[in-house]
Amino acid sequence: MNSVRIRLGMLLLAAIVPGTHAGSVFKGKDLYAAHCAACHGPNGRPVMPGAPHFERSQGLVLPDPVLFSRISDGKRAMPGYRGVLKHEDIMDVIAYLRTLR
Numbered sequence: 001m002n003s004v005r006i007r008l009g010m011l012l013l014a015a016i017v018p019g020t021h022a023g024s025v026f027k028g029k030d031l032y033a034a035h036c037a038a039c040h041g042p043n044g045r046p047v048m049p050g051a052p053h054f055e056r057s058q059g060l061v062l063p064d065p066v067l068f069s070r071i072s073d074g075k076r077a078m079p080g081y082r083g084v085l086k087h088e089d090i091m092d093v094i095a096y097l098r099t100l101r
């Protein structure tokens with residue numbers, strides 16, 4: 001019982017301490033719809049040829065920091081979002097991407 005309480009406390013702490021921002025799936029969903037769905041499809045099934053199929057985990061079997069730099073810098077036909085989306089926004093989009101597969 002005690003350890004459950006301690007873990008709950010840590011979770012709450014992680015939620016309020018800045019810098020431990022865990023991406024918000026809900027904000028990420030809206031950002032994805034606005035910035036990514038045109039090529040990647042509303043549910044991660046690609047619309048643009050050559051874009052990865054997120055439902056099949058294509059392009060997502062990468063750790064968060066790698067996804068972060070791909071989304072910031074872009075990759076070939078994929079535009080970069082540095083200066084377009086804030087650091088926190090990109091983390092939210094990544095949290096949402098992880099729900100698609």
Ligand code: HEC
Pocket residue numbers: 032035036037038039040048049050051052058059060067070071075076077078079081093
């Ligand atoms: C103009 C079309 C377009 C838009 C808009 C777009 N992408 Fe992409 N994205 C692509 C294409 C094409 C690729 C494949 C790039 C390659 O490997 O050549 C890609 C690849 C990716 C990858 C895989 C990277 C890798 O290394 O395999 C991720 C993750 C990704 N996009 C996320 C996003 C997110 C998040 C957004 C919105 C913030 C977004 N994309 C917006 C076209 C787009």
